[in-house]
Amino acid sequence: MKNLIEVKDIKKNYGKKEAVKGISFNVQENEILGLLGPNGSGKTTTIGMLLGLLKPTSGQILINNLKLEDHRIKILEMINFISPYIELPKKLTVKQNLYVYSKLYKVQNIEERIEYLSDKLRIRELLDSITGELSSGQKNRVSLAKALINEPRVLLLDEPTASLDPEVGDFVRTFLEDYKKEKKISILLASHNMSEVTRLCKSVLMMKNGEIIDKGKPDDLIAKHGRSNLEEVFLKLSRSKGEFN
């Protein structure tokens, strides 16, 4: 399997503070990798560097074999991102937002793409609604449609189901599983929802204080740490002071 994301020893310092301390990992085609860690562990900083919003202090990021620092635009054309902390313009209708982003990503056959995503994400009836007037669950599906508008090969998800009710959360997770299988995309998933991570991710990275303190398949990590689920592993690692590799 081909690596779509390759992260090689990236570090990020803010002055004297080391936010990310030289981490390396790969995400293969058709793989969802979970990025776990307590608040302030460096997950958002890592995602920011992958999106080109943050410049690593050192190290290298390759997306589809292209160096991010040399091919920013080309890479951004094949990547997208969703987070509950960023929103689409609230005053525009859903369709206007999707149309604008289709233009920004130079999508061919815009109408066709919007139709496809509207059906898949069940937002057809929302297309003429004002984005700011939607419920959290509706906004989430619309943001997901925006994140998939350019048919990304790499999708970065930061808490994609935060604040969603169980039904909508389950819908989004099922959609992501199916979409990943169908399009063979790579997904990096940062989440605090351990059951979501266990369900979706082939393997996970545990981050703490800017370092990867453990990694592996969810079941292997559970067995390795002698716990009954991933949440207990998370708690053990995030409360610990030692090394776990």
Add this chain to the structure above:
Amino acid sequence: MSLTRIYGLFLRHFYLITRSFPRILDLVYWPTIQITLWGFISNFFATHTTYYNNAVGVILTCAILYDFLFRTSIGFNMLFLEEIWSRNFTNLFIAPMRIGEILTSLVITALIRSLIGLVPAILLTSPLFGISILDLGIYLFFLFLSLYIFGITLGILVSSGLLRFGPSFENIAWSTMFLLAPFGCIYYPIETLPEIFQKIAYVLPLVYIFEEARNILINQTVNIENVYYAFIWNAFYFTLSIILFYYSFNAAKNKGTLINMGE
């Protein structure tokens, strides 16, 4: 440069403006109020001073020119702030847009926003005060162009600050024009300023633009040097603003401002 992406970002703001009647009203309302107010003040001074004799429209014309500058600059900043307020900033900067494309799109949108406000105001001056800004002739185009470039330059400088320092820089966005107005010699000749202020005024394009507008209207002559100097200083500040914007963008990538923008 991709025209599709430039058009895409323009559309985002076009949709925003056309969806909201209060926004359109706001664009038209203030220039109209400004022009009406200065029209009456202008009439008063024209009949009570010798300086403005035979040139009833001088103050009003300068008010229109200044308003165009003000709208262009604030308009550009508004477009940028709009992305921060709507928490759409990150979406925009992770889209495959070059900085040049973002700036070009905002520059075009800011011009259209300014014209939406300005055209009705200009049309009002003729029936209300019997004055036409078109009296400035072909030089009107150069003066407007100069003001437009300087307005955009100020907008880019403030946006650079927003990129570098985050939303806390917002207050500066609103105060820039008020800070520069006294040095711009909009309604009075440069000799009115104290000598030290004159030195500052001479390194700004504004003074040349407004001096020339008055020169054309009062003396009915054209001093091409003023137009020339305005463009020279504009070229200098515009280049500086572009350099600063790129510098701020890179600094924001180092500092992490792009991620936290809007928080």
